[in-house]
C-alpha cells in the first residue's frame with residue numbers, strides 16, 4: 192500500500208504509524224464495537240487487509256470515500272473504528288449491491304445447500320433462479336455468496352466446491368451490513384473514480400483500491416482505467432489517501448516505498464509476484 196507524503200496524514204495518524212507496530216488484535220479490542228465486521232468474498236477484496244488499512248488511515252475527518260468500493264470490505268471495518276462525518280461508497284459496478292443491502296439486507300433468506308445436492312448443481316440452480324436482466328434486490332445481495340469467488344453472475348459463473356461462507360455466516364454479514372448502512376447512511380454512487388476525487392478536499396480521505404496494473408480477475412480488470420492518470424491524481428491530490436497496488440516501479444518512483452506490503456496468493460496476475 193502506498194500513501195502520500197507523511198505530512199499529508201493527520202498528526203494522530205502519524206503517531207499511530209510510527210509509534211507502534213500494527214496488531215490486528217489491538218485494533219479489534221480497542222474498537223468501539225469489538226465484533227467481527229461483515230465480509231463479502233470477492234476476488235481482490237480487502238477483508239484481511241482492512242485492519243491494517245484502518246490503522247494507517249487518518250482516524251478522523253470529514254469524508255471517507257471508498258473510491259473503488261467493490262463489496263465495501265474496507266468500509267465495513269472502517270465504519271466501526273474510524274470517526275468520519277460522512278461516508279461515500281463509489282464503484283462503477285457495485286453501487287446497486289449497497290443500495291440492495293440497505294433495502295433488504297435485514298430479511299433476505301440465504302439458501303442453504305443440503306447434503307443431497309452437489310455444490311455444482313445447487314449454486315447453478317440458485318444462480319439461474321436469481322440472475323437475469325432485471326436483477327432483484329435478493330439477487331444482488333446474494334451475488335457474492337452464490338457466484339464463484341464472488342465474481343458475479345455474468346463474469347465467472349456459479350460457486351463451486353472450492354469454498355466460501357456458509358449460509359449462517361453470510362446471513363450474519365448481511366444483517367450487520369444492513370445495520371451499518373442505516374447507521375452511517377453513506378452516499379452511494381456509480382461514478383468514474385475521477386468524479387469522486389474531484390469532490391474531495393484536505394479534510395477528506397480516499398481509499399483507493401483499483402484494479403491493479405496489468406491484472407484481471409474476470410469481473411473487473413486493469414483496462415477499466417488509465418493508471419497513469421490515477422497516479423497523477425494522487426501525486427497532486429488535495430486530499431489524504433491510501434493506494435493498494437503491486438509494487439510497480441512507476442508507483443515506487445512516484446510515491447517511494449510502500450508503507451505496508453504483503454505477499455498474497457491470487458490468481459489474478461500470472462506474471463508478477465503476488466504482493467498486496
Ligand SMILES: C[S@@+](CC[C@H](N)C(=O)[O-])C[C@H]1O[C@@H](n2cnc3c(N)ncnc32)[C@H](O)[C@@H]1O
Nearest residue numbers: 235236237259261262263264283284383384415
Ligand atoms: C479491487 S476491487 C475493490 C475491492 C474492495 N476494496 C473490497 O475490498 O471489496 C476494484 C473495484 O474497482 C471498480 N472499478 C473499476 N474501474 C472503476 C472506475 N473507473 N471508477 C470506479 N470504480 C471502478 C471495479 O468495479 C471493482 O469493484
